[in-house]
Amino acid sequence: MRTAAILLLASAFVAAHGPGGDDEAAPEAAPAAPVAAPAPAPVASSGKAAPAGCKAVLGDANWPANDLFMSAMPNVINSQVATAGRLAKRHGPGEEGADEAPAPAGVKKPTFRMNAKTVADVEAAVQFAAKNNIRLSILNSGHDFLGRNDAASGLALVTTNLNGMKISDSFIPSARGDAQVVPGAPINTMRIPATRQAYVTIGVGLGTQALNDALAPSNLFTLGAAHGPVGVAGGWAQTAGHSPLGRHFGLGADVVVEYQVVTADGKLKIANAVSNPDLFWALRGGGGGTYGVVTQATIKAFPSPKMTLTAFFMNTTKYEDTDSVYAPAAKFHNALPAAVEKGFSGYYYLYRNAIKGAFVSINENANGAYANATWQPILNNMLTYPGMSKDLLVYQTQDFPNFKAWFDEVFGAMGEMHKRDVNSPRSIARSIFADETLKRRHGPEGDAPAGDAAAETEAGGITPMASRLLDASALNNPGLARALKASMPTTPMGQLRGNVVGGGVISRGGADTSVHPAWRRALVHLISTTSTQEQPSAAALRAISPASGSYANEGARDEPNWQQAFFGANYNRLLSIKTKYDPEGVFWVTPGVGADLYAVKDGRVCSAAANGSMPLLSRSAPNTDSNKFSGGDEEADTTSFPILMGAQGPYPNPAMMPATPAAGEAPEGSMEGMGEGDMGGMDMGASGAASAPPAAATKPISGVEGTMGGTSAEGHSHGNAADSAPMAAATKPISGVEAPMGGAAAEGHAHGN
Template sequence: MKRRDLLKAAVTLPLLPLLMRSGTALAHGGSALATTVRSRLRPGQPGWPAAAEWERLKRQVGGRLLKLEPPFAQGDASQALKQLGNPFAVGDNPALTQTSGWADAWTSQPSAWAVAAESAADVAAAVDFARRHHLRLVVKGGGHSYQGTSDAPDSLLVWTRHMNRIELHDAFVPQGCAGQVAPQAAVSVQAGAMWIDAYDAVTTRGGRYVQGGGCTTVGVAGLVQSGGFGSFSKNWGTAASNLLEAEVVTADGQVRIANACTDPELFWGLKGGGGGSLGVVTRLTLRTFELPEFFGAVNLTIKADSDAAWRALIAEAVAFYRRALFNPHWGEQMKFYGGDTLDIAMSVQGLTRQQAEQTWAPFLDWVRARKDCHVTKPFQALLAPARHLWDADFLRKYAPGAIVSDDRPGAPRHHMLWAGDHDQVGWFIHGYQSAWLPASLLQPGRQAQLVEALFTASQHWGFALHFNKGLAGAPADAIARARDTATHPQVLEAFALLICANGGAPAYPGMPGAQPDLAKARHEATAIDQAMDAIRAVAPGAGSYVSESDYFLRDWQQGFWGGNYPRLAAAKRKYDPEGLFFVHHGVGSEDWSADGFTRLRT
């Protein structure tokens, strides 16, 4: 503990009995309690729960209270090391997170205790315990937070991994909405489920589509609360915009059903307001859609011979996107790296293979006609029946190199991730930034500015345009649903999210052989800064996607939520007046120290 924090705690601790009595009187008094409770407790401090109190909590949650230890602090770390190549194994360890840290920002350190929740009642017991004892509370489902919000030392973890039941509905009506909302097909997913679990139930076995994330091991609940983009968001919108209802435990320990008819402000805040700030989501119900006939991908890599050729290639890629791809059929990425290479890895839905090939023919003709641009990975358009996109058995037979399976004995057969996501397992981030790019930059009069910015940025560091993470060009109904969420309004007018990032090998504290090269990390972070400076010159005031953004973002309230932040802050004051729920750069976190233990202002 830092000396400053220790002094603050020393001043506050003698007052704790009085504050706890005041808390009882003020429990229903809005934000009054927020003016009294100043510090959360750490192990060893006076007031930290005694062994008997932890034992009572353990009985209350059916024995599912775990004492966590750093996974590499054991005498034999071989088992933990074996897990690091398998994100499913990493997720099954409550002491690990899917990201091992961020240079000069945070490192993955387990909570002191964890409730391995199996029900909303378990979650409510943990929330009550943390509130009564003034503990730092953390929530983890998938554990994918780049910002380090999936764990914290000296905290109590609500671990929802085992809450993974899924139920399909033919005609779902949110609670309290009978007669106000038409029944619709939907799926209810518990908070610990991953997107591969949802896709297996809804698409592979159910023959329908649910808008989720691209990485299959990401948790459903975390993605929805952050907004939630997947490969086909250009057609079906964000995951948050398709939320129909949520079961959530709020800071008062109440299990609430939030939808457009009951607790509408809480419901709105959960749709893109960021995870871990307003409550612990225990179940979500999302609308589902009819499947198109085909899902697929287009891949192509082109290398330019000179700066002039590279600038021309960028210009043609931008113009071609505007002419042919700026519509609901196309998503995913064009990657610009090395100062001379364009790597295309785009998703497609609602077209046949022949239609996809016809769409790309003019661009390929342009490339072939130039002597200074060369195809280094041939064009491929791969499409398959939509029902098989996440069908692990189908993929093992027809595209085994595209996936990595959970190879542990007894693992569910449908548990697989895309091979392209495998290098993120346990990665240590050097730098990560994003920016929504407005569709106005695609207009003929502004394309030259955009091209020059992309060219200049690429001289500093590589980046990718994620077209599915901007809703400009999407159908009107998808945009309307997204408008009724807390996600930054800029997403409605963005044609893409530009992401510029890099990281290194896993570097968990105490991990044998883990030596992150901080000098290299800082050098790369500086290069990323320089690349993003070029982008922001043509997109001033561009916001960021909360799940994929800069840990060090200064004006994060505006950057993540824009004009929606005051409304989110009001919901925070209503449902969590004491600030029990804290995450880095989450709603209300400006009231607390960086570690979430000391209140800075009231």
């Protein structure tokens, strides 16, 4: 147990301190003199125009000249330097920055890049792309695991700088729409009664953490991704938008009451219940980058709840035992429907030899006693299975007074321009969610030029994964254990990531959104992913959930029957809306609605007719023209990924496995024989202190029904890039480490994205 805790802390240190382990804020450098970007090497024209029905690419006779780009969009950047294979990026109008590190060999990118700062910029970019028949890709916060925010040519439109915000106590839909928010303008505050909701209008570039930081002075919060930098109004909410508290408040698509969007004609449109209602319906679940460029949204906000985090970690007795974990894992899944019913939600990881999870409960259920009564019987039962270690169990609960305190503990507070506060206290609670890969995927924080968040926004590339939405029936399917094993990637670092983010309010919504209907039945979104370019498979999960689907933001590029899998019965209606507002295919993402109308031919996007075929209900979506891959989930516990929960402790390794104890002796770190007198004063108060660990972890808790079939299974993993305090040796603090578990530390301030 002590070894595991030390490893947890070690991995947390790397993520919290940033590249190179720096613990001090770097001194501000004097402004550098503008450096002219190198001129791009000329590209010889082929002398031929793009084939009929195909987008023009650099080198075609009908590719627009550079000065046409510049005159139509004064802020545009020529992003390719052919002789060096590097990007030259402009930091602002008239100011050139040094070019970046070379792109990976062979990776192609859009030829020009527009960092939009106004709606007029967006309109100009869309009009130019449509008029000149070039590829247009939309980049917001850079988080798209299917690579749909990048292309091999054309124009990249970056919307990160559209990040204004205002709070209102009411909203009435109208054809005029809400007033446009202004980036950089002061953000208002207001007090809303605890029984009411508010509304917040945000620019599309505003990220989850920045949004909730700004809402906190009004004691409000709203739904967002389980990773701070992800834009709320972009592809996250436009595709469904799952979150740790969705069970209580709905999906991201459910809470949007208005979008403002520039469509393929280059004009801003208001989309709400009374203005362009068909477009509004499509934008609430039909996928990002498909119907237009969203510039702002108005969404519901809610009184900030009290929260309790519960985290655990267990593994097989032998590291090489990669079979024993699936039977207890199936029982864990059996218990989840009852846990959701009791108000829990969150996240878990299943490895070939370990299971870990982090779940939240809120308001009247936000206390350690409630969490313990739910989780201890479940975990006790799992530990009785053959092959599971009885003594290496990390278990901890922690209270938070409001959403921001919890989110800061999970992600760490953010300062100016998303700079990580490296000098703030680090709660021991963050050690269970350390994540180095997330930092590597999204880059070090704080390196954007002042006032230009878009300058550091880059597409992350394609990440191999496969997923399935699982309802209560699938979670109790007799073949679940076999399906879990079959879905586990074959590489040593393969993992299944479970998002317990359904049920409750989500199951009762949906009539006015285009979210896949399977979301209204699902309790778990389960993802298979790995550290390599191995393409995982969800075939076994599909077999136990034939009427369900997958999530288009976190699914397989080669998902079979992709229209049904990603959009369900809504696909045909979505396609008719797509062709109404974008008849010429200005916007194209794959997989996405209308992807089957086009295909890549000789490196360019062409209509299906130009490819000599007609669109059909194809088995797999057309390939994209982007060839940038993320390299897989590169770390043991990567969470370059959703953005869910940072690595909750290290990936299981042999050093973590306990030594075999002498006959009749409880292993060091076991919970056997621990009574109240051994709890070291750790009780569960509202201050954010850690609760007592499970007493006699291998025995049912007295008076608590501990069946794994569901009645006492009430935990939902919650996890983001945070760390929750592990229980070293069940009740002992880690030697030499100060563990500030009191109130202030519960609102930790180190940021790790």
